Amino acid sequence: MDKIKLIEELTTAFGPSGFEEDLVEIIKNNLKDFDLESDSMNNVYAKYKNSGDKKFTVQLDAHTDEVGFMVQSILDNGSLAIVPLGGWVLTNVPAHLVGIRNKDGQIIEGITGSTPPHFMSQEERNRPLDIEKMFIDIGASSYEEVIEDFKIEPGAPVAPLVDFRYDKDHDLIRGKAFDNRLGCSCIIETMKRLKDADLNVNLVGAFAAQEEVGMRGAKITSQKAKPDLAIVFEGSPADDLYFSKNQAQGALGRGVQIRHFDKSYIGNPKYLKLAKDLADENEIKYQSAIRRAGSTNAGAIHLSNEGVPVLVLGIPSRYVHSHYNFARLSDFEATVDLAVKVLQNLNDENIRKILKK
Incomplete structure (x- = not known):
């Protein structure tokens, strides 16, 4: 499916917290070539069929619910x-x-x-x-x-209830629930792009329910996936209308947002450096964010198991937690590009450095 159609289908779907059933079906329909599971909480898990048993596991996370x-x-x-x-x-x-x-x-x-x-x-x-x-x-x-x-x-x-629009001439998408159906689209796009890649890690796409009411789904998905590392995709609040150009850290059109800190988590410095180095090497636009408020599923995932370093990648989206959102398609693409590069470059050596093992 074309990524615009995928984003439209996911963002217009009905799915407030605790009622994500429609999203479960849409995700499964878009990942038919993968091993899929869902649970009683409406969490969905996707893995590659016949994937090898690698030493380390990376969980890709995005929440399916909307306010x-x-x-x-x-x-x-x-x-x-x-x-x-x-x-x-x-x-x-x-x-x-x-x-x-x-x-x-x-x-x-x-x-x-x-x-x-x-x-x-x-x-x-x-x-x-x-x-x-x-x-x-x-x-x-x-x-x-x-x-x-x-x-x-x-x-x-x-x-x-909001319709969806794509303005190709201005690189704009407009609709509802970009927090966090854009993140769900990122998992699907990332896993499809890496389907034939020879990765050094096991990859689990985990679509979590009920984030907006307390990161509830991610507390379950991280227990099931048991990741060593994770990447959280999020439709992050854009701040470019409220701060100056140099102060804004979630501006439309300035690339993927790499989050260092929020109320729920502190980023792992070595994991952050790996992501930034790869972004620089591959000319992927990014912006660093230190958030004074807010949280993501990283808050639940990084405290699971024996501790999980998490990389939070955001697509800046205006007016999240309201009816209407704006975002740039190029920021979405930069987010997927960076996730793909990170996953392609994870190996036992740099994973051990991040985990300090």
Whole structure:
């Protein structure tokens, strides 16, 4: 499948935390030539068929879930009260199109409610938003209509509904859930490009569920894969609209983001040096990031087993954890290029140096 079509299919898929079933099927359909497993948590594992038993294992990670909501209750007037799945800035929630999966598996369109100014006092306009006062309107007028006609019940998952666009002339992709469906696309592209390569490591693609609610899936995948090293792919928050050119560390068009630090992990210096040296040698554009906030599945993976050095590679994406995202296709390609070079150049000697064995 063409990488643009792959990115479109993954990013437009419905899959808030805990409801990643559609992603499981899409991933399996795109990796039919691989040995595939999935578990009860919706994690997916991909390996090469008939791969040799090498001394060291590298886990490729990306999380499949997106930020969304769950229906908490149905009000008498037919609107839906919600709780968040993942981290939302509440001002980004109102007046957007969302999809609610009903008990028959159908996606019902709704709009996150926004009170018109005509019905608000000045005090109400200035009051901070409260998720407990937010609701979704599906056009119903009663509790009974929601239950009987729309077949939506408490516990139904909710996700943004956004179309996908690719602007070839400007190297731009626009859609939803780039955090972290772009990372999922990176695993698929990387494993396909290395399918016929003679690697010195066992390679496991691990697509993890429920990252947005506490890195839950990665705690399981790292136990199963038992990696010696890992590469985490992430749709990282772009910061080029908020900082100067020299201060920004997640700018669109400046290549793959190599993360040194965030709230959940500190990068291994030798692993980071290997990646940067290979990027320089192969003229792959990259930018280093030291994040004051945020985290990735590296936080869970690097604490698994006896400790796992992790390389976090990010595709800068504007407005993550909202409905609409922008990214550059060239940054996505640079991320895959660097991952491929790192995996091709891992051998027993440099792995032992990274592991200090």
